[in-house]
Amino acid sequence: MIPDAPRLGLPWALAEAQAFHLQGVGRLARAERAAAKGRAEQDAPAYLAAETARLSAIREQLTAEAEQWWQALISDDEDTVCEAVNTAFSDNPAAGCAVGVDGSVLSVVMRQQDLDSMPTQTPGVTSSGRPTLKNLTKRDRVLWWLTSMGSNIVATLKEGFATAPAITAIDLAVLTRLPDTQRLGFVAYGRWTRQAIESTPWREPEDALRFLDIGQDVACSVTTTASGNLSSTIKALDTSRVPGLQDLLDHAQDESDTGEPSLADLDVTLGASTRRDDQAPLTDPYRIRPFSEWKQDTSAGPLPAPLAPPAPPAALIPGQTLVLPEEAWQGLRVAFSFAGADADLTLFLTDVDGRVAGDEDFVFYNQPFAADGAARLLGKQQEGPHAVERATVHLAALPERVRRVAVAVNMDVDTDLTCGSLTHAALYMDCVTGAAWTFQPPAAPDIRAMVVAELYRHTIDNRPAWKLRALGQGWADGLDGLARAYGVDVE
Template sequence: MLTRLPDTHRLGFVAYGRWTREAIESTPWREPEDALRFLDVGQDVTCSVTTTASGSLSTALKPLDIIRVPGLQDLLGHALDDPDSDGTSLAGLDISLGGTTPSGGGGPVADRYRVKPFAQWKQAAPVGSPPLPPVPAVVLPEEAWQGLRMAFSFAGADSDLTLFLTGHDGRVAGDEDFVFYHHPSAADGAARLLGKQPEGPHTVERATVHLSALPEHVRRVAIAINMDVDTGLTCVSLTHAALLMDCATGAAWTFQPPADPNIRAMVVAELYRHTVDNRPAWKLRAIGQGWAEGVDALARAYGVDVE
């Protein structure tokens, strides 16, 4: 991320990493806190934004040490920063886009490189701007009914994958429809946790769901993650967290749970029965609903009797 630093008005790198189009487009960008999600949806990300002694995010943008990263110094050296140059510079781009330069001749020229607070930017947004569209549900291929594989990959703190087999009302018919580490199988093995193991720098917990073998009373399958209750940590302690689902056809879907500092358990995605062209179908959609109290509150929300 190349920007003009407020203190010097010079170009500088404040973040670098790798981001996929899928990760960017699948992430909601609605609130100030969402702006920091780019740290979570990227890979090998380094950022100059730090926390203060009180734990709050610093509002100061400082340049990264580009000497330590091969290639960044060369990129910065070739970035056009002179408005009088023959090429298109960032200064000229600011002018062509309007920036904050006044159209009249009176009064002082506003600093077009000033960092604009999110609240001010949002207030100045056009009235009636449409909200970001929700992530659409997808119809699963019939091959996925015979074996939908899941892999929850993460690093940092420990976390667990859990499944809830629910009815139309979103609640389990009994505690036996709650699949977690103490009860890793339900519906005669149609929903099953396969265990957790290290794979390179990450930990991966796998599961399978045979949708065609689920009993008729199961209308939905909620796929959730929860932090280890003994640590008291929240999802912000997870790094590189991703839920990958695929089937025998090679079709795959990836969900990246946000590193929310206030959440200890979260429903990441949901499978649900549907009708498409008058034929039964299963659909998959993203959820992203969290519980600050952790897995106990999550379980109670789905009708599990937690003592």
Template sequence: MTSVHLQSFPAAHPPAIPQVPQLGLPWALAEAQTFHLQGVGRLARAERAAAKQCAQQDAPAYLAAESARLAAVCSQLAGEAQQWWQALVTNDEGTVCEAVNTAFSDNPAAGCAVGVDGSVLSVVMRQQDLDSLPTQTAGLTPSGRPTLKNLTKRDRLLWWLTAMGSNVVATLKEGFATAPGITAIDLAVLTRLPGTQRLGFVAYGRWTRQAIEGTPWRNAEDALRFLDIGQDVACSVTTTASGNLSSTIKPLDTTRVTGLQELLDHAQDEPDAGEPSLADLDISLGASSRPDGGNPVVDPYRIKSFAEWRQETCSAPPPMPSAPPADPTALVPGQTLVLPEEAWDGLHIAFGFAGADADLTLFLTRDDGRVAGDEDFVFYNQPSAADGAARLLGKRPEGPHTVERATVHLSALPEQIRRVAIAVNMDVDRGLTCGSLTSAALHMTCMTGATWTFQPPTDPSIRAMVVAELYRHTVDGRPAWKLRAIGQGWADGLDGLARAYGVDVD
């Protein structure tokens, strides 16, 4: 409560646009063959040969079209990013307030940017109520035994004032870090007043970037310096002639600052009044806020399927549907099977789960079980590898579960890629383990509708797990791909998993 001002906040910088996924002809050919072979029987040799010939003709045009479209998307994103950055550094009000409020959204004392005037930002902060603080503190008896001691009114008030100062300074530091064109912040602090439980302003003032960035912040007591380094600072907690803190908190006169009384008049005192209110800023913007359940973020580099491209360019009817798929094949740990050739041109992977968040990752390895380079590690910051042959497709809620999808074109993988490890990892910083997952299941489907499922163990001792593995093999003298269910992992999470496959995690 009294040390958040000791944090440092990274300075804003121009947005970095992710690179366009690299696509290759083997990937495009696999996509085209998957499309053209749908509905063609395995024994219809002439039809299959004709379908493959059509795929070879279409694949270069499909590859060129998707590469050009993605390059155009990248160019558009770069232009939009430049416009946004220019608006931020020139203090466009909407851009600055949105950026600052996003930065404030996880603060323990909720802050809200409400306007920009030139290079001055206005912020309202919701401080924890004094009545919510404990009235006792840990202590020792004369004989050294632990006990609870009652806090005096002034000690409790000093605690509350230090916490307020700490949050004020942290809010100012984060505001300046987020908005590089802002030179000063007008900040006013709201809280519920003791006794009446009515909202009131208990501190306000103006603090310059120079004052905040030029002041050393070394310990909790430094938080009280916010009273001395600001301009026209007013605070409900005052110092008496004898040097002691006042024992009561009274609302400040809002007529001294234009707009404060109007803001207070329109504030709802009850958080359940049916309208957004300043009284529940700490709920709507604080660390306890929950996702609003809105639409998931769309991947700007989503690759159009061959079917989408063909329909747009050729207006061709969709292929005939294949026969209804057989029942899924459930696998047990250690079980292996040979994948049909139809799975080589497109194996769709879906990892569904509930209970906690997890991330799907892929490792494309050589015979020694290690990646040739970090570019063969597919994860949320690098969602594509091998010119598109292995790709994450994103994560989204589906009913009561979350599902993250991926696709692997085995026939498009370079010859040196001998294995593909399909893994999941938990958020180590939050202390989550695979035991936090419920209803976890891996589903793999190929173009014929054949599906394989595996429910990995939810082991509370591990934080990253290889769920399954695809690997090259030889069956009856012919090349093949096999699938193995595994369900084993590492206690130290993604770092340990990545190191085991030769990824540099430094």
């Protein structure tokens, strides 16, 4: 599914155009300001039409590319399947790597945790009921390791089948570093069909050992002795039964001395999670071309000279309010910078009661636009030691029903961290004139989501105005509690 291109409206285009044309025009120069606004009114419809057409063309191109990719995936094209599966495997605790496709059979190598890294003790109680640690027997430790390997095998198989819908079977081989030699060796391999994996119930930890029974030609270095117990040693399997395994081992390096990732590093190279705030920022295919860029492409005349460097931002304290200058209505730039943990910027466009009119007024990473482009997230990227997520709010382009805009942050929902884990957190806002404000929210250890600041409509001398209030108030239950407080339906 390719997301729709953002909807843009004339109020947004007019606000962008006015912000551009009013650069360098003094607030008391009424004739010049009127002329600048007139030029903006002439440019806005053409700018809106150009951006709408350009974004529509981009979506058509993305849709065509996605269809081509999907056809390659369901046709079991080797490069497409391996790339998709390896992307899915990239955050697994036991790194898996798709290495080839033969017909509808996918080949995967998995790097299992070494036995030497497993605990040697387990919690227990003494005869008097006191808690203690008991040493694991060698056999119990091997059983623990085998159950872990079975879990990782099942998870890898399920994820591989889920990602590659036309694959009917997976040949999987498991590597680990052997305890006696400290060299890599294969400790399990076999073929598992989609039907076998999908028809088997996986509910209890003991179910992980079913991988031994439901596969084809399964070999495992941990065997059952004549007395019915598991063996207490782990030895490398004979690789001559499966073509290619010995060749793979012959070219594997235990330790990389070339600086290149080795087979022994699979668990590090492929198992590292790729974060949204990685050093290489993601490219937004729906990046909106700034008005100045569009004007440069369509105008033969010189553009206005850039403004002088802005003055230092005014630092706000919790509860402080101020009236925003009119220039900020046309385009208020927002940046939240932080370190120490991951967080996301969110916006809520609310009515006079402080609630959204619908879920479409909730701007977050899965819905980065609202009000026909009047509020939008611009993405997150790493800038030196800090991550920075940016947004823009065109207050003049917001519909009349929107009375307030809450600028909030929430901790990554996949972690159990609180705002107390954030360091160097700061909200920065500025506008085209160079006027800027900054606010450092409190590092609250008990909350996971926080409204950092609020923009709201006001009336001064019977004239409309927008004000900014620094807040720093939060919710312990994170994004869900924050969204509910503003009337967003959370399933």
